[in-house]
Amino acid sequence: MxxxxxxxxxxxxxxxxxxxxxxxxxxxxxxxxxxxxxxxxxxxxxxxxxxxxxxxxxCPEKVCALTSREASPIMEDRIGKPIVLESNKIGLSYDDMLNDDFVFDMDSHDVMVFLHMQKTGGTSFGRHLVHDLDLKRPCQCPLTRKRCHCFRPHSNQTWLFSRYTTGWKCGLHADWTELTGCVDEKLDELEDVVKRRYFYITLLREPVARYLSEFRHVQRGATWKGARHFCKGRAASLSEVPPCYDGEDWEGVLLDDFIDCENNLAANRQTRMLADLALVGCYDNSYMPKADRDRIMLASAKKNLQSMAFFGLTEYQKASQYIFEETFNLRFAIPFEQNNSTVSSLTLTTLTEEQAKKINELNKLDIQLYEFAKTLLFARFEKLKAKDGSFEERYNHLGVLNGKNAFDWDKIDDSDDSMK
Structure with a gap:
């Protein structure tokens, strides 16, 4: 064998x-x-x-990873791509809203969340949202106070999370990091706990003009001391965000002193407020080298901006109004005004060559972000324009609605609570 x-x-x-x-x-x-x-x-x-x-x-849902009822959603998180997640707190992206069957549903649980960055024209836009939209149930704005009630057509739940409706519930001028970790909890405290869809919106402004406008605002006494700078479960410490001045405020500050303060949060404010700060160690500047921090913050800000349901640019009011109206299928009763003559524009003409160079260097991230935003804004504009069979008529008559009266904000106390 x-x-x-x-x-x-x-x-x-x-x-x-x-x-x-x-x-x-x-x-x-x-x-x-x-x-x-x-x-x-x-x-x-x-x-x-x-x-x-x-x-x-x-097997039971709580035990099994596989279930016949509902699979856990998967978030695709790639730089430069919209974040698509069925019920996430980051919100629905602009791309999600371009589907033919999309409707911003005020009768359901849809909520606009306004990320209001300082000196970008957000105060005017916030007023447009609470008084100038053509709604089934218009917002009620008592003349005795700045808060408005923007309720859904058939319930007393809010569809708008902003300074003029809920106040600064997530902190004074809360940024992307603060809002996305806070909005759901704060609305649960105010009303029934429900599964909501969030739509983040914001405005950006040309960085040098915005920086100079903030300088003038601080020079008049603004401090924004109430800002929490909340990230990863805690507020930034004084050592992480030290003030640039002694005393109550920085009133009367000279431009050179404003520029020279290394801790001045005015520099690249828009990039920082749109980025996920948890990626860079929040406000701990020793967490990583500055070059890496800047690169990651800018990439994150671009990604989050692209993922937002809407953003507008202060310098392009008409295009921004059209994009908002077509995206949400809502109409404003008045046309947005383009004001090119501002305090910052007057300040710009007085800058020395050295001052201009320093300001551009300080805001280089915001400058890159703004160029990205401008390209993206007009790409969206052209896309919506191509779908609009009556574009010329619509665009030439933005804000023309019959039977609407202008709201006189001068009749109420509008002292800027962001000064506190």
Missing amino acids: KDSKSVSVQVLDSDIALLLPNGVYEIKQMESKSSRLKQICLFCLVLCLFGIFGFGYF
């Missing part, structure tokens, strides 16, 4: 390999045993697959 020899065989791309971790098995030269082994393996494979699907279907 010949010696029985065994032959090692490598298993590649085979279902049987799932049952044999090492991918190697022994085959004897006797055909009957080999056939029997194949039958056993096939039986085990069928039994295993049946068990997996059966377990996933019948």
Whole structure:
């Protein structure tokens, strides 16, 4: 009798390999045993697959990763791509809203969240939202106070999270990091706990003009001391965000002193307020080298901006109004005004060459972000324009609605609570 020899065989791309971790098995030269082994393996494979699907279907949701009712959503998080997540707190993206069947549903649980960055024209835009939209149930703005009630048509739940409706619930001029971690909790405290869809909106402004406008505002006494700078469960410490001045405020500050303060949050404010600060260690500047911090913050800000349901640019009021109206299928009762003559524009003409150079260097991230935003804004504009069969008529008559009266904000106390 010949010696029985065994032959090692490598298993590649085979279902049987799932049952044999090492991918190697022994085959004897006797055909009957080999056939029997194949039958056993096939039986085990069928039994295993049946068990997996059966377990996933019948076991409780809390125990199983697989369920027949609802699979856990998966978030795709790629730089420059919109974040698409069925029920996430980051909100629905602009791309999500371009579907033909999309509707911003005020009767349901849709909420606009306004991220209001300092000196970008957000105060005017916030007023437009609470008084100038053509709604089934208009917002009620008592003349005795700055808060408005913007309720849904058939319930006393709010559809707008902003300074003029809920106040600064997530902190004074809360940024993207603060809002996305706070809005859901604060609305749960105010009304019933429900599953909401969030739509983040914001405005940006040309960075040098915005920086100079903030300088003038601080020079008049603004401090924004009430800002929490909340990130990863705590507010920034004084050592992380030290003030640039002694005393109550920085009133009367000179431009050179404003520029020279290394801790001045006016520099690149828009990039910082739109970025996920948890990626860079929040306000701890020692967490990573400055070059890495700047690169990551800018990439994150671009990604989050692209993911927002809407953003507008202060310098392009008409295009911004059209994009908002077409995106949300809502109409403003008045046209947005383009005011090109501002305090910052007057200050710009007085800058020395050295001052201008320093300001541009200080705001280089915002300058790059703004160029990205401008390109993206007009890409959206052209896309909406191409879908609009009556574009010329619509665009030339923005804000023309019959029977609407202008609201006189001068009749109420509008002292800027962001000064505190």
